Each structure stands twice: as structure tokens, then as C-alpha cells.
Amino acid sequence: MSAERYLQIGEVAEQLGLTPRTLRYYEEIGLLEPPSRMEGGFRLYSATDIDRLENIVQLKRLLGFSLREIKQVVEAMESLKLLRQESKQASDLETKRDSLRKGLEILERQVEVLDGRMRQVAELRDQFNERSQRVRERLQQIEAELQAVAVNTPS
Amino acid sequence: MSAERYLQIGEVAEQLGLTPRTLRYYEEIGLLEPPSRMEGGFRLYSATDIDRLENIVQLKRLLGFSLREIKQVVEAMESLKLLRQESKQASDLETKRDSLRKGLEILERQVEVLDGRMRQVAELRDQFNERSQRVRERLQQIEAELQAVAVNTPS
DNA sequence: CTAGTCTTTGACTTTAACGGAAACTGCGCC
């Protein structure tokens, strides 16, 4: 078995646009679960590892979250995954329901955070947009003036 | 005149959720124009100073911009403001137009960045929202089952 | 004018997020 493709740190790094050093750093601060190793100690990343990494990179690039904040999110996702497992296996309905409720709560909080963030970014964008608009008007006005001058003083 | 309220560093810091040290630091690296001072040397921040600070904090918090990047933005805004002043006193029109174009370009790029960022955040939020929705449905289903069981086995 | 709270500068420390160097490993080739 194990048609599973394991990648070394360099390949993973390139695929994600990071450096190997960064991957080790993320592992060091607990963002990333330590991947398996070869005999000699080389890291081997599984597809799951890489999925998680992609998540992290997204959060960082898109949201400008600090690594600490990202860690919180990642941990939330992780506990969500655990809850899912638990909920599948749970024999009695009440346990299952409680797991689902907990998971739902986590998800809803994430949505709230993202929603708030989004609205703030939108607001900032609008501010900049208004400014742009004013500058555009001013610019047109000046261009009109230039046009007028050109007409009055032909070559 | 001067019903203007000047604030000291501590009050400003609290209002913005920063520490006084941070404000001094921002000033030190040229992010913030040195505010006026009392006789004894205490810093006095005007409403304009605080507005600028709020902008900076937002850029930092929402987008995770580095202070260096923020400085670029702030400088662009500043040169736009200068242009406005200068624009009142007629200098040569073509120079004016070129400066405005430059400023506009910077502003538009910011808007683009913000807009893209916003849409990405929204997308991520929607993903989470869908997941939430699924969990909610699952949860209702389970609650219904529990209800059924309760009905069939009265105390 | 005195006590108590803020503020100033300056130097040192800390934390996040990496970069670089020297030693070690995996692997193809003879």
C-alpha cells in the first residue's frame, strides 16, 4: 500500500511560496504538527500536512492575521475535526447532539470574526474610494483648464 | 479661538488601544509627524494627529501591513494633501496635473488591494457559513430524533 | 509647596518571523 506521496521540505516550501526555514519555524511554534521523518531525520510531509499549511498561508496572506491568531483558528478547526469524529462514533444521540452544538458554536464564532473583519475592510475601502473620487474630479477640472489654454494658444 | 482639545500621550494611547511607547516609536520612525508640545515638553496631540493615527492603526490591524508599507501609504496621502494646498496657489498646471495623477494612482491601488482583500475574506466567510448551515441541519435532524424517542418512551 | 501621577529620553530586553552558516544525509554515478 501507501501510494501516498510524501514530499520533502523544499518541495513543499516551493509549492506554497515559502522557505524551508519558515516551515520549520511554523513547526517550532506549534502551528504545524511535526511531520514524519526519514531515517536520517529529513522531514516528510503528507498531503494532510500540506492541506493544513495551505490553510495557514491563506489566513496569513488574506487576513493579515498574526501567527498567534492563526494558531487559534487552526486549533478551532482541529477541535472541530475531533468533534466530527466523536459525533460519528457517538452511540447515543445526546452526546452526538452536544458535539454538534459545540462545533456549531465554533463555526459561528469564526463567521462572526470574518464578518466583522470584512465590514471593517469594506469601510476603509469606501473611505479611500471617496478620496479617489474627489481627486478624480479635481484632475478632470485641471485637464479641462489645460485644454482651454491649448485652444487659446495654438502652435 | 482654539476650542480645540489637545490630548496627552496617555489618553491618546488608551483611546487607540496602544501604549505611549508605541506612539513615541511611530514618531521616531517617521510615521507620525511630531505633535506640538507643552512648555515642559509634554506631547500634545491634535484631532488631526489622532485621525492619522487611527488610519495607521486600521491599516495595521485590518491588513497586517508592516509599518514600512504603512509609511508609504501615509506619505502618499501626505503628498496629496500638500498638493491640495499647493493647488490653491497656482503653480504650473501640468506639474499639478502630473502630481494629481500620481496621487490618484496610489489611491486607486489601495482601493484595489482593499477590495480584493475584502472579497477574499467574504468568500472565506461564506465557506464557513455553508458549513455552519450543514451542521445546523444535522443538528435539527438529531433533535427531531430525540424528540421522537421521548414521545415513544414516556416517563 | 508637597505628594502623587504622568511624561521625557535613553538604554536595554523581548517577541515574531525569519536569514545564514557549518555539519550532516540521500542519491546518482563510476
Add this chain to the structure above:
DNA sequence: GGCGCAGTTTCCGTTAAAGTCAAAGACTAG
């Protein structure tokens, strides 16, 4: 097997962005 060399390891260094601490001075209430 031995060699060469790129990729990897760990450890220490660095830079940005503050935090902390100290000593001296400034404001304010009583």
C-alpha cells in the same frame, strides 16, 4: 564501495516592532 553535490539539519544571528526599566523632570489637587 567511494565521491560529489544538492538538499536538509540544527544552532545562532538579525530585523522589525514594540515592551520594560530607570532617573529626571512636569503637571495637578489639595
